[in-house]
Amino acid sequence: MKGMTLELSTHGAAGARIAAELREAILTGEHAPGARIRQEDLAGRHGASRVPVREALRMLEAEGLVTLVANTGAWVSSLSLAECEEMYQIRERIEPLLLRFNVPLMSGSDIDALEVLADAMERSDDVETFLRLDREFHLSCYAAVETSMLGDMVLNLWNRTQHYRRAFTRMFRSEGDRSVHHEHQLLVSAIRRDDADEAERVLAGHIRRTRLELARHPAVFEN
């Protein structure tokens, strides 16, 4: 009876916990690309030693969120416009596939929830809620299929480009782009009709248009 299963014995998860919090801090923008990450800081902040901190940094490096240089330090990764475009091109190829896997698995209420998200997003004016709803909308399109490596890859691509999506939205959202919402509606409609082919086409076009829009605003990647 000494197991204490209640507090889910936190031994053996320190690295993962630190990685999760640092990942969150990067995704929320609390740590911007290029920011230096000091091992001692992180260790202190989490009440741990530097050993699990270094494991966490290795994990985030593998995810591409952190860049490590031997004997020198760790920084939040940055992307050039070319790299970001490459990621969008990859997304354009694989997200439709993931969507195809999901379409036949989604229930009516799943799709209703999707529509609610799309509507809420259309009405949102705050940048952060817009970003949060957009992310949730798209990831919800892929939530029906249980853990798959394709899902992990897509999530990772979203994470690595998150900062630039935020920067873009902050700078150019005022030039309001209605077609995003239109495409989201088309996507929901195709999913509801169980038309995977059409859903794939709409999603690919949506990502492609977003990429072209981004390429038209290289200022997002300055400094």
Add this chain to the structure above:
Amino acid sequence: MKGMTLELSTHGAAGARIAAELREAILTGEHAPGARIRQEDLAGRHGASRVPVREALRMLEAEGLVTLVANTGAWVSSLSLAECEEMYQIRERIEPLLLRFNVPLMSGSDIDALEVLADAMERSDDVETFLRLDREFHLSCYAAVETSMLGDMVLNLWNRTQHYRRAFTRMFRSEGDRSVHHEHQLLVSAIRRDDADEAERVLAGHIRRTRLELARHPAVFEN
């Protein structure tokens, strides 16, 4: 003059070095899927302590080559047939894209080298050389574009499925499949004509056919 730049100051690279050797041991089949990996063993084998060993394991876990369970241990990752098929479907979508990036960058001698590989592969009878040449042929199709994350993703997919490609070849190569060589020739020909669209189509079909062939032989994934 104490710098000793000759022996490229090995400090700060122990984890990476161990990871590279373990990765190689997994890819060559020296460590099969399911095999237990003990930290102390690896540490002893490389004359290092367990700290860099654990970093190496984290890296390989992120690559999907190793599976870690907290407080329990590390094993060489295995794949189910379904997971392997998923990876082939992903490859079918993204390798043509990577090929498209490369086609316009390849020189005449690059393409000649490709043809030499295809011919050598056709004449090979040993399983290991067949595998090595097949891998080299395909990866050479992507070698012109410098380091890109798409290239990393593709390489990773090849690595994770390497063992099952070997198992398949060992079991069923006798039922000799000529269309592989035919498709390789078609691919070289399309690249030489600088026809990226056709190269994409041929490659996607090639990967797709390989996947279907694999799915027809689930015995590869037993045990």
Add this chain to the structure above:
DNA sequence: CTAACCGGGATTGAATCCAATCACAAGCAA
């Protein structure tokens, strides 16, 4: 005979300690 229950050995996880490297500023020479 079966199944639950210890307990020791093996193994992993994390903290501490020491070594190696780097960034940077002060000093020096041209």
Add this chain to the structure above:
DNA sequence: TTGCTTGTGATTGGATTCAATCCCGGTTAG
């Protein structure tokens, strides 16, 4: 002033040490 050198403090890399957990026997009660 400008550029190079040098030494010192800050920071990371790796080894050692200690703690927590798990695996797997044997043991014992039912």
